[in-house]
Amino acid sequence: MNSMLWAEKTALSIMKRTPKLYEDQGYQGRWSYDYGVILKGFERLWTVTGNRRYLAYIESNMDFFVQEDGSVRGYRQDEYNLDHLNNGKLMFVLHKETGKEKYWLAAQLLRDQLRGHPRTSEGAFWHKQIYPYQIWLDGLYMGAPFYLQYLLTYEQDGDLSDVTRQFIICERHAKDPETGLLFHAWDEKRVQPWCDPKTGLSENFWGRSLGWFVMALADVLELLPPVHRDYNELKRILSDTLTALRAYQDPQSGVWYQVVDATHKKGNYLEASSSSMVVCAIARGIRIGCLPENEWRDALDRAYRGLIEEFMLETREGLVNLNKTCQVAGLGGLSKRDGSYAYYISEPIITNDQKGLGAFLQACAEYEFLNEMNRI
16 A cells, blocks of 8 residues: 655655754754654654655664663753653654664653643643743644653553643633634733733634644544543544634635634735644544544645645655745744734745644645545
8 A cells, every 4th residue: 555645755855855854954963843743754654655764764863862771862851841752752663663672761751751840730731841831732742642652652550631631721721712713822820921911822823833733632532542531522622623723724725824814914824834734633533533524525635735736846856845834933932922913924934844844744644545545
């Protein structure tokens, strides 16, 4: 079974351009969550095609960081940063396929961060220690699927509800009752300059933050036993959030804007990473039985076509370029990012950003695999 057309073309382009992801411009060997976004796409390709070159690419990139004793180059547990857990998702396949103990030890090290990670009063993880009492949608993708897979793989007596409650608490505070969309972040203490002093919410619906959230839900639902008490609640949250996003799907292109609901506002633009994440979440949701295909197929097909037509360009040499990705966006910090509309559209828009490429690779792999399953 192998019809991974754009997925494999994208993967081969990444391997040719950046044999070592950590040497890509600007990364300088940092332990960055971006690698995990790309390498999860390679893991899906490895699973579907059985081509060991994809597994080898994951291993060669992670081996720069994971030492023989399980320590991780550049990682500091005392930073309590959920972003730093994302690459840990690759430790499971590497340990299983190679049998090398160092990957298990590295996974243990990262899991141990969550034992002391600071939380809100309701038990939701802070996004980072330097962002106290804050839930960001991004953090659900970075930490929750890793946490769940660790519990299921190495800690069978662990509390799976500690994973599911992260989504339930997040939706409770971040969801807008009018649109059904979730705001980028929530400050429990309501003191951050970017938040509404009454609600604690940031001001806008940032596309990639919503993309992180729905991809995290789809990833967790793929792993979570359906008999778990919160399975149906997470399934509802996935369906509700994607339904809210579907209402803002651009009718011409089929994809989504950088600021999701400001579709006609000056300066807004169609954005590649968020659109890819939504495509991935819909396709995965259908594949794992959480979304009815007859209700979602039209939106999925239009969105996938939009990814190819709006963002992807193939070079004369057959390499895939992904355009129109927001390089980065956040809230607060040293640069005092205020979460305004003007802020979100001011961040650089770049080509072949790792987060965008990784999301695009995952989206193509999920969509193409779903189509292959339907043909069998």
